[in-house]
Amino acid sequence: MANPVLIAVLLLPLGVFVSSLWGVFRNYRAARTIGLPIIILPISLTNLLWMMLVRHVMPLLERLPFGSGYFTRFCYTGWEFKDKSRAHVEFGDAFTSVTPGKNWVYLCNADAVTEIIRRERQGEFARPVEMLAMLDVFGPNLSTVHGKDWQRQRKCTTATFNEHNNALVWDESRRQAHQMLEYWMSAGESGTRTTADDVRTLALDVLLFAGFGKSFDFKGSKTKEKSTGPLSYRDALALILENAVPILAIGPKVLQRLSFVPGLGRLGQATIEFKQYMVDMLEENKHATDIQGTQANLLTSLVRAAVVDKQLSEDEVFGNMFVFNFAGHDTTAHTLAFTFVLLAVYPEVQDWMAEEINNVVNNNGSEQLSYDLFASFPRTLAILLETVRLFDPLLSLVKVSESRPQTLTIGDKDHTLPTGTQVLLNLNALQTHPKYWGDDGHDWRPSRWIKAGSVDGQEELITPVKGSYLPWGEGLRACPGKKFAQVEHVAVMVAIFREHCVAPVKLAGEDDAAAKKRTLDVVNDAGMVLLLQMFHPEKAALQWRKRV
Structure with a gap:
């Protein structure tokens, strides 16, 4: 039988x-x-x-x-x-x-x-x-709801993205970039292979400051201490973002029950502790003396919507806290990683951008460049526009x-x-x-974004054919953090490339051309994980030095 x-x-x-x-x-x-x-x-x-x-x-x-x-x-x-x-x-x-x-x-x-x-x-x-339901990791959010629920949540979150917040993003991005550059310079001629990891840290620190009112100093990959005890809010979130694939695929509840599986225990702990941090932050802000008059960031906007306006449930607050961290962090981090490696390959683009940065500094007579000067950097913004044109995260x-x-x-x-x-x-x-x-x-050619000729010496950006360029979406579902991302990227470039430059570290027997080709191969060895990213960015060692 x-x-x-x-x-x-x-x-x-x-x-x-x-x-x-x-x-x-x-x-x-x-x-x-x-x-x-x-x-x-x-x-x-x-x-x-x-x-x-x-x-x-x-x-x-x-x-x-x-x-x-x-x-x-x-x-x-x-x-x-x-x-x-x-x-x-x-x-x-x-x-x-x-x-x-x-x-x-x-x-x-x-x-x-x-x-x-x-x-x-x-x-x-x-x-x-x-298809987006997996993003309901900690609760319904702007990415997973539609119709009237989407309109309600959109209204509660858009107040965050304003000019006051952009100024915070500008200042914090420059501060973090200066600290990151100091860390990179300390590597000397051997260069650093941690660019992708380090820009993840920078992007997270800027997001936590501007979105959640939490300030941290930059810590490079080699200076971070491995902890076996309770995780900080930043460390818990960083661990979650670095391991988003299993969390989104399995879900935090199932993940926590699999703590006996090697490698998943620490991740399950991170989801528990991050959820508790969100609960504590919500409770802390609920009891603020004047929540109605508090200067809005993402966290205070969400709490105000839940406590004062009764427009969001607590699960929706947690869901949006997570998804804004996830969506706003990874897209920015991967784009910065691509940008730095590409700039190392194309020194002439670094010079072109540095010329603009120094002109703005000299014309304003101060190195303490304020957010008011953001519009004075069309070339520097063009670097970002060209990078996401070819390396769109989505x-x-x-x-x-x-x-x-x-x-x-x-x-x-x-x-x-x-x-x-x-x-x-x-x-x-x-x-x-x-x-x-x-x-x-x-081809990666940022100068394509600058209009031929200029008015009163001020260069202007071209406007692409409508519908041919959508890295931040368009229309009803356009990304609310578009200006946030642009301000952050430009501020980082301004802080780093005014007085410094970057080049690939040459291997034994390589000339400049061979080193650039090998580094460009690292850029093009990319694909989708959750977003588009380089598979092996650590293979591109970059050396930073003072501009001559």
Whole structure:
């Protein structure tokens, strides 16, 4: 008599295969009605098991005879970074990716993108809430709710992002940058390999100061002490942010029950202690003598909304405290890491930026540059704009035709998208496509952002074609922290590059050209984890020195 367990084990792969085959067939029939070019993939990009294995499996698959086919080209999360605009030059402004799970329409047409963003206000397109539900780690938040709940939470949080807060960001970013530079300079000719870790610390310290009223001095990676006791608020949050993947995938409650698993115990403890810190901060601010008159930061705005205005629940306060830390920290940290390594490769861009910084300093007769001068640094801001153009942390924005089929004009044709179709606004393609950025759109060239000629000696930034540049989103769901991020990045650059410069540390036998190529390879060896990031930034050792 056959072993039923053995039969079940043998039938399981067959069942998965048949289910996947049926899913592809069903979705292919729906995709044909859209009328766009079709790419068929045998695995869904949102399959959790595949997402965990793909980075390890794909290098092996690429060596097989079909390694250059559509499967290895498109069948992994983050393929957009490597492919850039090539797929849309090849297949057109839009194409449909058919998978066993869903159909995905990849869109690279600025007019159609602008139309989708406009129609999102009317409820015709929406964010796929189920894809973002994992961000409900500590409670509902601005990233995971929609409709009236979103409007209510948006109103409670936007008061944080004002000019007073931007001035705090400016001052604290410069203070942290000076301390970070001092730490980097101490490494001498051997350079530092901790750039990515150190900018994570800087970004966290700025966020905690401007958003939560907590001040810390910068500590470099090698100066941090490993603790086995209770974690501070900053250390607990840092540990959570550094290990966001398992926390978002498993959830803090399950993680805490897995404390016996090596490596997870400390992380589970961090989620417990961070939640307790949030509870304590909420209670402390509840009993502030004059919460109504307190100068708003993110924390006081959330507490005021919960205690005075009765607009938020405590879980919503905790949820937003976490998601603003998560979203505001990692995007900034990864972008700073890319920027510093790129500047090391391109010394001429450092000189171009330093010229502007010194002109502003000299014209104002003081090194104590205030936030009022932020607009005087278009070149320095262009460094950020160009970096996120090519290294956008998100790669794409997802919208869905949620409630009914939607007709969308792409080029000169109308296409009807069935209910539930996922539309990916392919940011990496939009922001590199030769139609919008010229033949050198794949090159990192910050000067492209400066208008030819100037008025009264003041350079100005170009305005990209509407819908072709969306690193902070646009419309209803635009990132509320856009100015925060820009002010922070410019302030850090101003603090560091006025009197200092950076270069790759050369290995034995390398000349300048070889060292720059190797360092640029580190930059391009990047992909999606939760956001776009370099896989091995520690391979790019950077040496800092005083500018001659």
